[in-house]
Amino acid sequence: MDLSHKAGHLALSPTGYLAYTLDGVSYLADLSTGVIHQIYEDQDHPYPDWDLFWSTDGRALAYALAWNEPDGSRTVELGTHDGDERHVVAIVTARSGPVPTPPSKPPTPSHPGFAILAVLGYDRVTGYILVTPAGGGERHSAVWDFDTGTGQQTTLLAFDDPGTVEGLVASPDLAYLAVRLTPARIVVYDLAALQTAPRTFTVPAGMYPGDFRWSPDGRWLAFLLFEGNEPGLSETSALGLWVLDTVTMQGREGLSLPRPDAPKLTSASLIGWHPGGKTLLLSWYGGSPRRRHFQLVDVDSWQATELALGERARPIGWIQLQTGTR
Numbered sequence: 001m002d003l004s005h006k007a008g009h010l011a012l013s014p015t016g017y018l019a020y021t022l023d024g025v026s027y028l029a030d031l032s033t034g035v036i037h038q039i040y041e042d043q044d045h046p047y048p049d050w051d052l053f054w055s056t057d058g059r060a061l062a063y064a065l066a067w068n069e070p071d072g073s074r075t076v077e078l079g080t081h082d083g084d085e086r087h088v089v090a091i092v093t094a095r096s097g098p099v100p101t102p103p104s105k106p107p108t109p110s111h112p113g114f115a116i117l118a119v120l121g122y123d124r125v126t127g128y129i130l131v132t133p134a135g136g137g138e139r140h141s142a143v144w145d146f147d148t149g150t151g152q153q154t155t156l157l158a159f160d161d162p163g164t165v166e167g168l169v170a171s172p173d174l175a176y177l178a179v180r181l182t183p184a185r186i187v188v189y190d191l192a193a194l195q196t197a198p199r200t201f202t203v204p205a206g207m208y209p210g211d212f213r214w215s216p217d218g219r220w221l222a223f224l225l226f227e228g229n230e231p232g233l234s235e236t237s238a239l240g241l242w243v244l245d246t247v248t249m250q251g252r253e254g255l256s257l258p259r260p261d262a263p264k265l266t267s268a269s270l271i272g273w274h275p276g277g278k279t280l281l282l283s284w285y286g287g288s289p290r291r292r293h294f295q296l297v298d299v300d301s302w303q304a305t306e307l308a309l310g311e312r313a314r315p316i317g318w319i320q321l322q323t324g325t326r
């Protein structure tokens with residue numbers, strides 16, 4: 001299929017379906033046939049914002065759709081799509097509207113509440129969607145789940161200091177939640193035993209972690225280390241690939257990336273684990289001469305195999321074909 005370079009929110013199901021957005025409209029593509037259709041055909045919302053996430057079994061899609069109302073308030077619709085039919089789970093108010101500020105007082109934050117619900121996971125069989133508020137004053141303040149049958153919302157976690165939360169990633173089976181905090185720490189929660197204290201890993205000084213990817217079995221957490229003390233608006237150089245054992249909370253460096261001469265940077269992104277759980281696909285830009293690299297990294301030997309995908313390739317994940325895994 002011909003996928004526009006403007007396509008965003010790419011969500012790949014291991015069963016061979018690709019969900020994405022283009023010009024504010026969401027689509028679902030069957031990669032085996034090339035057939036594409038809209039997920040949300042009756043959309044009539046100006047400047048919509050999306051988040052797309054496949055269920056744990058890859059057979060249905062959870063979506064969050066946010067839009068601005070005429071009165072300035074913001075609404076988020078949370079729903080599912082099984083390839084044939086869309087089901088609305090809940091509609092929530094992200095923020096109640098503009099807050100007037102008298103000139104004599106300090107300015108009020110322009111976006112109270114949150115901007116959208118970021119989907120962390122979707123269990124189609126047991127029927128719940130795991131989300132966190134993203135953007136605005138309530139960014140990453142909590143982790144909620146929504147019952148897909150009743151729409152009931154439950155708070156699983158509430159963070160005392162949301163300002164320290166930089167990102168959240170749930171394991172593939174939704175059993176664990178990895179949270180990236182500042183100062184540079186990784187905290188792992190057992191979602192079935194939230195009364196127990198989370199496990200913590202502190203990264204080496206002068207670095208911060210990013211681009212978390214859980215292994216298929218939920219045991220290992222791969223991430224990239226970046227230069228600096230915490231994420232910021234300025235880009236920093238990627239230093240290497242690490243893997244964390246989330247049971248023992250022991251981390252180890254797997255692959256170092258070339259250190260560039262200032263002001264050049266080594267940028268990198270972690271595509272994800274092979275379904276077999278033994279290799280990772282890594283993309284990085286740098287070296288001499290500077291170019292885009294795609295490498296398949298063996299997590300036992302840390303041997304990296306260069307893949308000739310082309311400078312403009314945009315890897316998005318793995319799917320299972322009848323002839324094997326690709």
